[in-house]
Structure formats: C-alpha cells, structure tokens
Amino acid sequence: xxxxxxxxxxxxxxxxxxxxxxxxxxxxxxxxxxxxxxxxxxxxxxxxxxxxxxxxxxxxxxxxxxxxxxxxxx
Numbered sequence: 001x002x003x004x005x006x007x008x009x010x011x012x013x014x015x016x017x018x019x020x021x022x023x024x025x026x027x028x029x030x031x032x033x034x035x036x037x038x039x040x041x042x043x044x045x046x047x048x049x050x051x052x053x054x055x056x057x058x059x060x061x062x063x064x065x066x067x068x069x070x071x072x073x074x
Contacts, residue, residue, distance in 0.1 A: 003063065004065045015027070043068075045063070
C-alpha cells in the first residue's frame, strides 16, 4: 500500500492506494499532480530510516509521499 500525506493549514490528509488497483493509482496520481502544479513540494519517505528526497513525478511503487505547501520566507 502506498500513502500520500498532504499537509496544509487544516492539518494533514491521508490518501492510500494499492499499486495493483488502477483506479486508486489514478486518483493518487491526479491528487499528486494537482497539488504539485499548485506549488506543493513532494518528498518520498524512505523505508527503514533511509534519507528521503524531493520528487517531481508520481510513482505508484513508492510507499509514502508527503506533500507540503511551499514556504515563503521573509
């Protein structure tokens, strides 16, 4: 199972998908693409304590992705 976590001003929303379920993958991919086009930054969380990295494309084989709005400094 894959997990997409979207962080925003209301907390976080969790979207799960089974990589073998085309409808769930399509929904997760659409959500990922919509949010990254709006400026959210995506990070893949690596298993077993590995270092996560910023990603720009959705891969249904990823286990966990976190999307956060881009922060603006001042």
